[in-house]
Amino acid sequence: MGNPLIAQNVIQEDLNRIVEWTKDWLLTLNIDKCTVLHIGCNNPKKEYVVNSKKLRSVDSQKDLGITITHNLKWDKHIINITRRANSMLYLIRKAFLHIDKELFVRLYKSYVRPILEYGFQIWSPYFQKDITLLEKTQRRATKMVTGLSKLQYEQRLKCLELTTLDARRQRGDLIETYKVLTGYYNVPKIRAVFVLNKNEKLRGHSLKLSRTSATSNPRLHYLPNRVVNAWNKLPQTVISAPSVNSFKNQLDKYLSQVL
Incomplete structure (x- = not known):
């Protein structure tokens, strides 16, 4: 691995170049919205400055829809997406009095499952509690289909021609x-x-x-x-x-x- 101090200096130099570029193009950076995420237990947590103002350090940051934490664990991201997915399921349940198999599959694949799967190649869970939390959301969703709520989860998936999220x-x-x-x-x-x-x-x-x-x-x-x-x-x-x-x-x- 390279020298971490050199890498940190390179990052600061890049920030300085960005500041100069914004000045040349008469743009303004909102420093209050700029943060630093230090990743790793042994990270020296160097302070970075933009326009002579120290950037605020955070424990997590959302980037392109994925919540990244300082320890690279994905529990926070998974909690966020399951909440969003459950909120969408609530709206669907309120909007339709009767949900048959065809309607459910169309709604679920369009509005719910993409929330649970977006970018999973990056954040795919490896702790059982996170895997269970994701699967619990789909388990709850399949009970919305008229006539399937009393069947076992595996039977509901078979009837709907779906697979577990883990398999997907x-x-x-x-x-x-x-x-x-x-x-x-x-x-x-x-x-x-x-x-x-x-x-x-x-x-x-x-x-x-x-x-x-x-x-x-x-x-x-x-x-x-x-x-x-x-x-x-x-x-x-x-x-x-x-x-x-x-x-x-x-x-x-x-x-x-x-x-």
């Missing part, structure tokens, strides 16, 4: 991995976030992955590490799909056989 996150991880490894994103060196296993004696497909070393839960459970087992179990027929849509179709067919 794993499917999404596999799709994202396929996109990165096959060059779907036109981003230089993005493939380097995954480590290919170069041991040719291993059985299985041609794009097997290896885990990177991890000493913390966030590192252990980020996408390139948590997806390794599920990805390596895929057959070559799925991995060699010629397009994203073809991969999804092959993947769904494979998952329906193994689950």
